[in-house]
Amino acid sequence: MAYCAYCVNRRSSNVKRAKFTVDEVVTLTIEFYKRNYIEGLFLSSGIIRSPDYTMEQMLLVAKKLRRDHGFRGYIHLKTIPEASPWLIEEAGLWADRLSINLELPTEHSLERLAPEKDGASIEGAMAQMFERIEEAREERRHFSPAGQTTQMIVGADDTTDADVLRTSAKLYGNYAMKRVYYSAFSPIPDSSAILPLKSPPLMRESRLYQADWLLRYYGFQVEEIAESSEQGMLDLDVDPKLAWALKNRHLFPVDVNHAEREMLLRVPGLGARAVDKLVAARRHTTLRLEDVARLTSGLKRAKPFLVTTDYHPKARLDRQDLRERLIEKPQQLSLFA
Amino acid sequence: MSLHRITLKNGADLDGFRRAVRWLMAEELAPQHILWSLDEAPSLFGDDDLHDAPPVSLPKSVARLIELCVCHSDPERFALLYQLAWRVLNGERDLLEIASDPLVHRIDMMARAVRRDLHKMYAFVRFRRMHGELERFAAWFEPDHFILEASATFFIDRFRSLDWTILTPIGSMRWDRHALTFGPSAQREDAPDEDSFEEGWRGYYESVFNPARVNPTAMRAEMPKKYWRNLPETASIPGLIQTASQRVDAMIEQEATMPTKRTPERAIEAMWDQEPKTLEELNAIIAKAGPLVPGATQAVFGEGPKHADIVFVGEQPGDQEDLQGRPFVGPAGKLFTKAMNEIGIDRSQVYLTNAVKHFKFEQRGHRRIHSKPTAGEVKHYRPWLMKELELVRPKLVVALGGTALLALTGKSTPISRSRGLAQFGPYRGYITVHPSYLLRLPDEATKREAYEAFLNDLRRIHDLAEADPDTGELPLAAE
Numbered sequence A: 001m002a003y004c005a006y007c008v009n010r011r012s013s014n015v016k017r018a019k020f021t022v023d024e025v026v027t028l029t030i031e032f033y034k035r036n037y038i039e040g041l042f043l044s045s046g047i048i049r050s051p052d053y054t055m056e057q058m059l060l061v062a063k064k065l066r067r068d069h070g071f072r073g074y075i076h077l078k079t080i081p082e083a084s085p086w087l088i089e090e091a092g093l094w095a096d097r098l099s100i101n102l103e104l105p106t107e108h109s110l111e112r113l114a115p116e117k118d119g120a121s122i123e124g125a126m127a128q129m130f131e132r133i134e135e136a137r138e139e140r141r142h143f144s145p146a147g148q149t150t151q152m153i154v155g156a157d158d159t160t161d162a163d164v165l166r167t168s169a170k171l172y173g174n175y176a177m178k179r180v181y182y183s184a185f186s187p188i189p190d191s192s193a194i195l196p197l198k199s200p201p202l203m204r205e206s207r208l209y210q211a212d213w214l215l216r217y218y219g220f221q222v223e224e225i226a227e228s229s230e231q232g233m234l235d236l237d238v239d240p241k242l243a244w245a246l247k248n249r250h251l252f253p254v255d256v257n258h259a260e261r262e263m264l265l266r267v268p269g270l271g272a273r274a275v276d277k278l279v280a281a282r283r284h285t286t287l288r289l290e291d292v293a294r295l296t297s298g299l300k301r302a303k304p305f306l307v308t309t310d311y312h313p314k315a316r317l318d319r320q321d322l323r324e325r326l327i328e329k330p331q332q333l334s335l336f337a
Numbered sequence B: 001m002s003l004h005r006i007t008l009k010n011g012a013d014l015d016g017f018r019r020a021v022r023w024l025m026a027e028e029l030a031p032q033h034i035l036w037s038l039d040e041a042p043s044l045f046g047d048d049d050l051h052d053a054p055p056v057s058l059p060k061s062v063a064r065l066i067e068l069c070v071c072h073s074d075p076e077r078f079a080l081l082y083q084l085a086w087r088v089l090n091g092e093r094d095l096l097e098i099a100s101d102p103l104v105h106r107i108d109m110m111a112r113a114v115r116r117d118l119h120k121m122y123a124f125v126r127f128r129r130m131h132g133e134l135e136r137f138a139a140w141f142e143p144d145h146f147i148l149e150a151s152a153t154f155f156i157d158r159f160r161s162l163d164w165t166i167l168t169p170i171g172s173m174r175w176d177r178h179a180l181t182f183g184p185s186a187q188r189e190d191a192p193d194e195d196s197f198e199e200g201w202r203g204y205y206e207s208v209f210n211p212a213r214v215n216p217t218a219m220r221a222e223m224p225k226k227y228w229r230n231l232p233e234t235a236s237i238p239g240l241i242q243t244a245s246q247r248v249d250a251m252i253e254q255e256a257t258m259p260t261k262r263t264p265e266r267a268i269e270a271m272w273d274q275e276p277k278t279l280e281e282l283n284a285i286i287a288k289a290g291p292l293v294p295g296a297t298q299a300v301f302g303e304g305p306k307h308a309d310i311v312f313v314g315e316q317p318g319d320q321e322d323l324q325g326r327p328f329v330g331p332a333g334k335l336f337t338k339a340m341n342e343i344g345i346d347r348s349q350v351y352l353t354n355a356v357k358h359f360k361f362e363q364r365g366h367r368r369i370h371s372k373p374t375a376g377e378v379k380h381y382r383p384w385l386m387k388e389l390e391l392v393r394p395k396l397v398v399a400l401g402g403t404a405l406l407a408l409t410g411k412s413t414p415i416s417r418s419r420g421l422a423q424f425g426p427y428r429g430y431i432t433v434h435p436s437y438l439l440r441l442p443d444e445a446t447k448r449e450a451y452e453a454f455l456n457d458l459r460r461i462h463d464l465a466e467a468d469p470d471t472g473e474l475p476l477a478a479e
Helices: A022-034 A051-069 A085-094 A107-113 A119-138 A161-175 A202-217 A222-227 A240-247 A272-281 A289-295 A299-305 A314-318 A322-326 B014-026 B060-069 B077-089 B102-124 B148-158 B198-208 B216-222 B232-253 B265-271 B279-289 B319-324 B331-343 B375-392 B401-409 B435-440 B444-466
Strands: A040-043 A074-078 A097-099 A148-154 A179-184 B004-009 B034-039 B136-140 B163-168 B171-175 B180-183 B310-314 B351-354 B361-364 B367-370 B396-400 B420-424 B427-432
Touching: A022 A040, A022 A051, A022 B198, A040 A051, A051 A074, A051 A085, A074 A085, A085 A097, A085 A119, A085 B279, A085 B375, A119 A148, A119 A161, A119 B375, A148 A161, A148 A202, A161 A179, A161 A202, A161 A222, A179 A202, A202 A222, A202 A240, A222 A240, A240 A322, A272 A289, A289 A299, A289 B102, A299 A314, A299 A322, A314 A322, B004 B014, B014 B060, B014 B077, B034 B077, B060 B077, B060 B102, B077 B102, B102 B148, B148 B163, B148 B171, B148 B180, B198 B232, B279 B375, B310 B375, B310 B401, B319 B331, B319 B367, B331 B435, B331 B444, B351 B375, B375 B401, B396 B401, B396 B420, B396 B444, B427 B444, B435 B444
Parallel strands: A040 A074, A074 A097, A097 A148, A148 A179, B004 B034, B136 B163, B310 B351, B310 B396, B396 B427
Antiparallel strands: B163 B171, B171 B180, B361 B367, B420 B427
16 A cells, blocks of 8 residues: 555555465464474565554464464564554564564655655654563563564665665664664566666675674774775675775784784674684684684685784785785676576 | 494484493593494493493583584594593693684584584474374474484474474484374385475465575575475475576566556545544554453443543552443542542543553452552553543643653653643643552541642642633644
8 A cells, every 4th residue: 555666565566466364374374383384474564454454464463373373483573663553562462573664774765765654753663662672671571572673675775885884873773673684675576667677786785784793793883884985885895894904904913812802803704703712712722823714714804914823914914906815706606507 | 552442322322422431531541542433233332341430520511512413423423522521621621612623623513513404404394294183293304413312302392282203214203292202213205295285385485585586505505405305395496596587587677567556545545544533443442452461351441521621540440440341430439539529520521541451460369459550561551541632632631640640751750749730742731649549548647638638639630620721722632
């Protein structure tokens, strides 16, 4: 019923839609679960009749599964932000996780592509959800115990990666999002004329996930990532940590035997788990290059940026062609070869 | 020194390995003097007479790692694990922390492989319903490592209420809803060869496949080919991959179309006009949702004229209210009615409601003792209360007690500090105590005093509602 240009279910779409009844969804879920096809149910729907009607139907599925069938699998409900607040309240009682999709990172894009959506009311719903999740946790009650998540579509509009990430940083900070999902816009059957028709920007999506990880687990600030991008766009040839390091060479090389954990996390090719292992190991021993090699699969990227007892990158770090040398050759040349 | 041969069962022989380690440590036999071998059914540990030796104390992390790695199919696993145990017990207690050590690294990789195998088993076992009246399921699965026993807890936990059997080339196990039994190894033919839900599952799998995102490399990493032959959905994969690029090209080449159906103007208008329009509609929604905390007999709705001047908001229904389905009919309600009568407020002309619409209690013998709603519970009901006010559109909203105040403002503030005039969003408000507070006071003198103060509040409330507010404006409806 709603009009969102990027969606196959928008009301102007000519694609034939299917509708499941509550009982059909319940039966399929139970029988699929019994056979271990699925771990749980992720339920999402286009708007049928009205946001409240749709939300109620989704709720009913979750409620019947839990109450009438003792279903113990995972339930994730994609809530409809325009639904009445009491329906979101009730959804939290039956679901493990609730999510509201922001879909587009800026108010401008929402206006253009999803004119019936309202960024403020979406954020309002997120804020309500955040408050209720926190409260229920304190009161030890069940309300969406696995938290809330959201999704943004990438590549349907002209928003830069830096702006996408700024929006994510805000969502993580304000509403304690468990995850922000990035979804490369892919062509849909019977597409709207105002959208780009091309293959989905999968590499861009993957770079955004990497940058998102840097924000959450590697102590990066969103502006640091923005500064190391090219006009707000992440480098598609190298990962965002490497891109940042290449622009901040004066901070390297880092001595793996002595550097702070925070600085080790900034070494390209070293993941958070590898860093934790390095820090634990160096309390008992001094690390040589071959030791580091056993802890990470990213040694090639790490080498120009680190120092061990038996290794120093010397001039390598200053080479003009360092970026080119570190570009990973695409592993998959053709999908259909 | 001669070599000692230790023979263990070719499987996840944790008990055998544990006994061997105890004995070897007691004999102080270093790893280089031991030859480990495997047998399908070893009678003894080999040439040596293994008497029971005292337990050795390994750090928990080492013990856990051993449990996992004995499942690995590498014939060297016991030798490697004994080297680890030997070094840990001979001065290198923190050895596991040195993940860069070649032995630790190798054992970590083994543990990783076992964990991965377990994950794949959890994800890719596909049960089929067995023939017969009773609902029983069986699955055929081929793990890389000896993980059957290690996987049991997961499957019992997930499928506790089902009767299932998992058959593998390295053994089988059955859970009959009560107990787990292990059986001999099996063959694929021992499992049912079809299931009536597989076609539906394949259909689902095919329709959620996005051809524009196809990535066979990632797909094979997630779902390695060796599992394919036992998964019903994989039959669809080659076709999906083959047609993917055509499907994407077709979507890209297709020009944007004009909608064939005309825009359903009226339905769209109706879609955004979904809010309940009357108190009856609202109450029906509340009734359908049911109590947040189970136990209540029924929802207790607000009561009074549709557009009353005053709305009194209490806390939550009590025992009597719950049974009768009406607000303020228990002891506190009776006292409240009496006080209103004294002041000249006609109970039938005001609107009475509660912040929380269901009774919550603790059962003590035959009595149901009222228990105070938590802040979260109050907020759960809050959107309904707000809608209720919006529909009644009173001149004045009175908060009776702290819970009502929390519901009306979203913040918890002590009554003593805020008693008197207030503003609740668009509504002119007044804050006073809940009548049940008057019943709880210990001595008569305070009780009388508090009752007088309550009457004074009611007098002011009465006056405020009679006289139009200073501004002369009617309260605006809440958003």
